[in-house]
Amino acid sequence: MGAGRRMARKQGPPEPLSEEHFARLKRKAGLPVDLPQPQDNKRRRTAKADVKGTGKKSSVKQKSQVKAATVSKPLKEKESKASKAPKANGKAKTKDVIPGLDDSSDEELDDEFDLENAELSDGDDSSVPALGDDFLGSDSGSSVFDSDDDEGDGKHVFSEDEDESDAEETLTAANIAGLSRKLDRQLAEEAAANAAELAESALKTNIDDDKPHILDDDDDESGQKTNALLAPDMQLLRTRITENIRVLGDFSNLAEEGRSRSEYTAQLIKDICAYYGYSEYLALKLYNLFTPREAFAFFEANETARPVVIRTNTLRTNRRDLSQALTNRGVKLDVVGKWSKVGLQIYESNVPLGATPEYLAGHYILQAASSFLPCIALDPQENERVLDMAAAPGGKTTYLAALMKNTGVIVANDPNKARSKGLIGNIHRLGARNVIVSNYDAREFPKPMGGFDRVLLDAPCSGTGVIAKDPSVKTNKTEMDFMQLPHTQKQLLLAAIDSVNHSSKSGGYVVYSTCSVTVEENEQVVQYALARRPNVKLVETGLSVDKEGLHKFGVEGFTSFMGKKFDASLKLTRRYYPHKYNVDGFYVAKFKKIGPTPAKASSSADKAAAMADDEPVDRTPISDVEVDDDSGAVKAGGAFGGWDEEEDKEYMEKGRWNAMRRRGLDPRSNKKAAKKQAE
Numbered sequence: 001m002g003a004g005r006r007m008a009r010k011q012g013p014p015e016p017l018s019e020e021h022f023a024r025l026k027r028k029a030g031l032p033v034d035l036p037q038p039q040d041n042k043r044r045r046t047a048k049a050d051v052k053g054t055g056k057k058s059s060v061k062q063k064s065q066v067k068a069a070t071v072s073k074p075l076k077e078k079e080s081k082a083s084k085a086p087k088a089n090g091k092a093k094t095k096d097v098i099p100g101l102d103d104s105s106d107e108e109l110d111d112e113f114d115l116e117n118a119e120l121s122d123g124d125d126s127s128v129p130a131l132g133d134d135f136l137g138s139d140s141g142s143s144v145f146d147s148d149d150d151e152g153d154g155k156h157v158f159s160e161d162e163d164e165s166d167a168e169e170t171l172t173a174a175n176i177a178g179l180s181r182k183l184d185r186q187l188a189e190e191a192a193a194n195a196a197e198l199a200e201s202a203l204k205t206n207i208d209d210d211k212p213h214i215l216d217d218d219d220d221e222s223g224q225k226t227n228a229l230l231a232p233d234m235q236l237l238r239t240r241i242t243e244n245i246r247v248l249g250d251f252s253n254l255a256e257e258g259r260s261r262s263e264y265t266a267q268l269i270k271d272i273c274a275y276y277g278y279s280e281y282l283a284l285k286l287y288n289l290f291t292p293r294e295a296f297a298f299f300e301a302n303e304t305a306r307p308v309v310i311r312t313n314t315l316r317t318n319r320r321d322l323s324q325a326l327t328n329r330g331v332k333l334d335v336v337g338k339w340s341k342v343g344l345q346i347y348e349s350n351v352p353l354g355a356t357p358e359y360l361a362g363h364y365i366l367q368a369a370s371s372f373l374p375c376i377a378l379d380p381q382e383n384e385r386v387l388d389m390a391a392a393p394g395g396k397t398t399y400l401a402a403l404m405k406n407t408g409v410i411v412a413n414d415p416n417k418a419r420s421k422g423l424i425g426n427i428h429r430l431g432a433r434n435v436i437v438s439n440y441d442a443r444e445f446p447k448p449m450g451g452f453d454r455v456l457l458d459a460p461c462s463g464t465g466v467i468a469k470d471p472s473v474k475t476n477k478t479e480m481d482f483m484q485l486p487h488t489q490k491q492l493l494l495a496a497i498d499s500v501n502h503s504s505k506s507g508g509y510v511v512y513s514t515c516s517v518t519v520e521e522n523e524q525v526v527q528y529a530l531a532r533r534p535n536v537k538l539v540e541t542g543l544s545v546d547k548e549g550l551h552k553f554g555v556e557g558f559t560s561f562m563g564k565k566f567d568a569s570l571k572l573t574r575r576y577y578p579h580k581y582n583v584d585g586f587y588v589a590k591f592k593k594i595g596p597t598p599a600k601a602s603s604s605a606d607k608a609a610a611m612a613d614d615e616p617v618d619r620t621p622i623s624d625v626e627v628d629d630d631s632g633a634v635k636a637g638g639a640f641g642g643w644d645e646e647e648d649k650e651y652m653e654k655g656r657w658n659a660m661r662r663r664g665l666d667p668r669s670n671k672k673a674a675k676k677q678a679e
């Protein structure tokens with residue numbers, strides 16, 4: 001890692017691409033480059049001036065005013081101040097660094113999404129050099145974004161956590177600075193200034209003549225065809241996106257006569273695809289989650305990396321000692337936020353964070369901040385039995401072990417053996433001694449084991465919350481993925497619920513999480529589980545920014561979405577967005593199991609329904625199968641020789657009864673179905 005590397009930048013307003021970037025794109029496209037002169041931040045310019053000399057017709061009306069980046073200057077000042085924040089003597093100031101942790105700062109952020117202002121300032125990411133290789137290499141097989149895994153099940157395995165290889169990947173992302181109280185104050189001042197400016201621009205746009213011209217004229221077909229063949233003018237696109245969002249935000253005043261909202265939206269989606277590189281399918285899906293303005297902030301946030309965060313491993317050290325040790329090595333850091341007692345955000349480091357003596361000694365793990373959330377929500381207690389259903393590479397497993405102070409038992413399961421190597425590596429390095437690793441397809445639970453006090457299902461997902469980490473998601477997720485993934489997630493969630501002991505004295509909880517923001521993978525999955533398992537209810541996740549739990553952290557889950565109605569309790573689930581909290585996009589839901597799973601609910605019919613559109617799987621128990629060597633025919637009873645029903649009846653009944661109870665099922669509720677299920 002190069003000296004003085006800046007590693008984190010506060011997620012403020014959407015950051016524009018640099019002029020140099022546009023110039024490069026223009027050169028590539030064989031268009032004349034017209035680098036703008038240095039300008040006053042407040043100066044306004046017309047869209048026509050931007051395309052002067054390109055010979056291209058601007059689809060943005062000449063009179064439309066595009067304000068220069070009033071946000072960027074104060075932001076840069078903040079950044080440079082923030083990067084100096086940790087003191088040279090190594091005593092990191094303990095300040096919150098994730099914005100938006102309280103309502104007031106949310107509003108500030110909202111104000112910061114100043115579309116017009118976001119247009120012309122310089123981004124500086126490119127100035128930050130990439131991390132060099134550290135000793136760990138990346139052959140552990142535990143790369144977090146291994147959507148190319150050999151195993152089919154490993155296709156969607158997004159994790160926001162860091163294992164060894166992923167650590168490097170995150171560190172290459174350049175961010176600077178975090179939040180400080182001083183910055184908060186500046187932010188508030190700036191938000192007020194922006195609000196005033198917005199009001200001023202809103203006033204201006206009330207003038208009839210100021211309606212931006214965004215949609216192509218009907219008689220402009222030839223022009224459209226020619227433009228489609230040219231490389232897109234990025235600056236023009238951006239201007240049109242921001243202008244379009246302004247129109248959609250005040251449609252009655254700003255839309256051109258005779259034009260519909262859907263025409264503007266269709267143009268916006270097209271432009272978003274061209275500008276950010278999304279497939280139209282995904283762009284629309286993500287766009288629909290937000291207001292146009294917030295969608296823009298979301299797409300922008302996906303263009304910048306989230307801050308590098310490490311989690312203190314309290315099995316080996318404490319946060320104060322760790323920050324001291326790292327500060328002595330020249331690492332500039334700060335606490336992550338009031339909601340975490342173990343997170344540290346790294347601003348700058350002269351040493352490879354994946355190879356410090358502290359790292360090797362297991363004092364910390366590189367782990368995305370949002371990845372802490374499901375563990376905090378699960379809240380495992382000492383001496384409990386906990387199942388981590390999809391555990392590799394183990395960021396959450398090892399956090400659970402630390403929360404349980406290495407007591408009780410954690411079954412860390414993951415069917416992907418390559419990823420399990422990373423899981424086992426992390427378990428050893430971090431000194432988690434209460435963990436057993438298994439490799440089941442978790443849909444099989446509770447068959448192999450059940451009766452857990454708590455279950456964490458950090459489900460395989462599409463990764464739409466971590467696009468900043470893996471931009472390939474922008475184009476490689478298809479409609480099929482958003483059908484198959486939720487299907488698997490539903491099956492896994494039912495298995496998670498059935499694996500919990502409802503009468504656990506200390507627990508009886510299930511936490512479901514994904515690093516995706518789509519409704520199909522989150523609210524719809526939870527809604528399905530509520531419908532199929534009346535013996536569970538949603539409860540508060542317990543994620544708040546203060547000890548008293550007064551200020552909730554995260555946006556409420558949807559209770560309705562695009563015509564679909566969900567249970568009102570879905571608002572207890574939490575959504576986390578990169579543009580709002582500067583963390584990876586994430587979703588967390590917490591269930592309490594309030595009664596045994598009715599045998600009917602987990603009957604073969606239920607399973608068959610869930611499996612209906614699954615690929616065919618041979619579910620014949622291996623021990624029951626014997627193949628005739630000569631004919632190849634399968635013989636009933638198999639090599640084991642079958643059971644002597646009469647003799648074993650009593651033992652089998654007893655075993656079945658105990659097995660049902662261990663799985664959290666009521667053997668009395670429906671003996672026949674229960675019997676069938678136990679088989």
Ligand SMILES: C[S@@+](CC[C@H](N)C(=O)[O-])C[C@H]1O[C@@H](n2cnc3c(N)ncnc32)[C@H](O)[C@@H]1O
Nearest residue numbers: 157158159390391392393394395396416442458
């Ligand atoms: C989001 S990652 C888990 C990250 C992990 N919880 C952590 O914190 O490090 C999802 C995991 O689900 C696993 N997976 C995929 N299909 C599965 C299945 N049917 N049963 C259990 N795990 C599965 C993948 O191998 C992948 O490791």
